[in-house]
Amino acid sequence: xxxxxxxxxxxxxxxxxxxxxxxxxxxxxxxxxxxxxxxxxxxxxxxxxxxxxxxxxxxxxxxxxxxxxxxxxxxxxxxxxxxxxxxx
Amino acid sequence: xxxxxxxxxxxxxxxxxxxxxxxxxxxxxxxxxxxxxxxxxxxxxxxxxxxxxxxxxxxxxxxxxxxxxxxxxxxxxxxxxxxxxxxxxxxxxxxxxxxxxxxxxxxxxxxxxxxxxxxxxxxxxxxxxxxxxxxxxxxxxxxxxxxxxxxxxxxxxxxxxxxxxxxxxxxxxxxxxxxxxxxxxxxxxxxxxxxxxxxxxxxxxxxxxxxxxxxxxxxxxxxxxxxxxxxxxxxxxxxxxxxxxxxxxxxxxxxxxxxxxxxxxxxxxxxxxxxxxxxxxxxxxxxxxxxxxxxxxxxxxxxxxxxxxxxxxxxxxxxxxxxxxxxxxxxxxxxxxxxxxxxxxxxxxxxxxxxxxxxxxxxxxxxxxxxxxxxxxxxxxxxxxxxxxxxxxxxxxxxxxxxxxxxxxxxxxxxxxxxxxxxxxxxxxxxxxxxxxxxxxxxxxxxxxxxxxxxxxxxxxxxxxxxxxxxxxxxxxxxxxxxxxxxxxxxx
Numbered sequence: 001x002x003x004x005x006x007x008x009x010x011x012x013x014x015x016x017x018x019x020x021x022x023x024x025x026x027x028x029x030x031x032x033x034x035x036x037x038x039x040x041x042x043x044x045x046x047x048x049x050x051x052x053x054x055x056x057x058x059x060x061x062x063x064x065x066x067x068x069x070x071x072x073x074x075x076x077x078x079x080x081x082x083x084x085x086x087x088x
Numbered sequence: 089x090x091x092x093x094x095x096x097x098x099x100x101x102x103x104x105x106x107x108x109x110x111x112x113x114x115x116x117x118x119x120x121x122x123x124x125x126x127x128x129x130x131x132x133x134x135x136x137x138x139x140x141x142x143x144x145x146x147x148x149x150x151x152x153x154x155x156x157x158x159x160x161x162x163x164x165x166x167x168x169x170x171x172x173x174x175x176x177x178x179x180x181x182x183x184x185x186x187x188x189x190x191x192x193x194x195x196x197x198x199x200x201x202x203x204x205x206x207x208x209x210x211x212x213x214x215x216x217x218x219x220x221x222x223x224x225x226x227x228x229x230x231x232x233x234x235x236x237x238x239x240x241x242x243x244x245x246x247x248x249x250x251x252x253x254x255x256x257x258x259x260x261x262x263x264x265x266x267x268x269x270x271x272x273x274x275x276x277x278x279x280x281x282x283x284x285x286x287x288x289x290x291x292x293x294x295x296x297x298x299x300x301x302x303x304x305x306x307x308x309x310x311x312x313x314x315x316x317x318x319x320x321x322x323x324x325x326x327x328x329x330x331x332x333x334x335x336x337x338x339x340x341x342x343x344x345x346x347x348x349x350x351x352x353x354x355x356x357x358x359x360x361x362x363x364x365x366x367x368x369x370x371x372x373x374x375x376x377x378x379x380x381x382x383x384x385x386x387x388x389x390x391x392x393x394x395x396x397x398x399x400x401x402x403x404x405x406x407x408x409x410x411x412x413x414x415x416x417x418x419x420x421x422x423x424x425x426x427x428x429x430x431x432x433x434x435x436x437x438x439x440x441x442x443x444x445x446x447x448x449x450x451x452x453x454x455x456x457x458x459x460x461x462x463x464x465x466x467x468x469x470x471x472x473x474x475x476x477x478x479x480x481x482x483x484x485x486x487x488x489x490x491x492x493x494x495x496x497x498x499x500x501x502x503x504x505x506x507x508x509x510x511x512x513x514x515x516x517x518x519x520x521x522x523x524x525x526x527x528x529x530x531x532x533x534x535x536x537x538x539x540x541x542x543x544x545x546x547x548x549x550x551x552x553x554x555x556x557x558x559x560x561x562x563x564x565x566x567x568x569x570x571x572x573x574x575x576x577x578x579x580x
Contacts, residue, residue, distance in 0.1 A: 028167075028173065031166055041326075049325075050317060051317060051323075062162075068169075069169040077359075077360045077364075
């Protein structure tokens with residue numbers, strides 16, 4: 001199947017917008033990895049976890065995700081109406 | 089605290105909310121909404137995701153299963169920070185096609201199939217009953233806490249009766265709130281603003297209790313961290329299957345819950361608001377969860393062994409003689425329960441009237457389509473549905489005995505609505521999706537859910553016999569409802 005052609009080289013601002021969208025798509029993937037990661041820390045059934053450490057880890061990750069999402073949001077919504085490079 | 093004061097403060101609070109909603113409706117009619125349609129109000133209205141389950145149940149969940157309660161908020165966090173994938177399309181489609189409910193969305197993605205609309209409506213109504221029962225149960229429990237602790241001795245009339253009064257009051261309130269007029273877009277500015285106010289109240293209440301516990305009882309951050317490691321949840325076991333499964337389930341539920349769909353898509357005033365909510369709503373959930381573990385830990389440590397962990401948010405301040413703080417917590421819990429019930433009932437009533445009552449009415453009286461104004465029929469159908477939804481919630485509370493942990497009840501509802509996800513995602517992203525396929529998927533999912541989760545939740549010998557639960561139908565062990573296809577390992 002032929003894909004519709006998209007320009008390979010773009011002006012700086014649409015280029016940045018595209019990269020920002022890619023980053024926004026990847027963010028939940030990284031987030032899911034970080035939230036599932038603690039499953040690997042101790043084998044199930046062995047109660048060797050330090051609960052306070054888990055609490056700190058999860059809330060730090062949570063804060064980090066909120067901050068990154070907040071950094072992405074304005075750029076994403078500003079570029080949304082831009083006609084140049086609609087849709088994946 | 090005397091019973092009358094408690095009831096009076098609830099009533100005063102409800103009247104306050106009602107006047108907020110009323111004033112906003114009036115401004116909306118004059119076209120002067122202004123900041124009331126801001127991203128902040130939108131984000132706060134999304135917080136009806138945090139119901140009494142969060143307010144009371146999360147502490148109980150943490151006391152029973154450690155940090156597993158966090159998955160319920162991590163799933164929506166993933167969905168919201170990943171809004172560019174799904175939510176953006178959902179809101180855009182919702183606005184372009186003037187979608188009025190999740191049933192409307194699924195039916196319109198498959199050629200306005202009313203069959204699908206009816207299936208989704210019926211499933212949504214049944215799946216909501218445990219969730220509404222959960223809210224009733226939490227309000228009844230919280231009344232009970234004040235009853236048992238009061239020295240001036242009021243005895244609670246009776247849990248059953250309290251539940252009936254609460255359900256009736258909420259039904260009346262929802263009818264007054266949600267069916268005053270008809271809006272083609274099914275938007276309720278007044279209700280949304282009232283919910284935003286309730287969101288602030290419950291956040292402040294939970295933070296106040298948390299700050300009191302951490303700095304008043306546990307001696308600051310280092311003190312609480314030490315006590316966490318000395319407590320019963322110190323050696324909590326993270327079960328990977330459950331952790332990942334719940335993460336996915338709560339992410340699915342936040343898109344599929346009828347009330348979330350209502351506030352997220354139907355009440356959305358501007359697509360740009362979603363961008364703000366993508367980080368602000370996770371931040372809200374983070375603040376709501378921040379003090380759950382400390383409250384659970386200190387509650388386990390200081391309260392007698394038999395105390396219900398679901399009520400620690402109330403019993404901790406009360407046991408320390410902080411009546412005012414307990415009252416604030418009570419209002420916070422009341423807010424979380426009422427806002428959920430109001431929006432859920434409105435969303436379900438919209439679906440019932442649009443997909444079941446009106447089509448049936450037009451079938452019975454074809455003449456009505458030509459001439460008469462259907463307004464009266466629709467409004468009355470909605471009022472009746474709101475009453476019916478609450479009556480079913482009460483019925484579930486009554487038959488399940490009102491003794492289960494709050495979180496366990498909520499999860500049953502989550503799984504029920506998660507059955508919408510494949511049909512919805514398929515309808516949005518897959519051109520090859522067909523109406524029959526969607527209908528079969530929904531019905532099979534619904535039947536498995538009912539057999540494996542919903543019906544067993546009434547307890548042995550209530551709907552399904554104890555023998556069936558223990559041995560499976562005709563003695564086929566691999567068909568046991570609670571261990572379907574040998575899934576025993578991952579349950580509980």
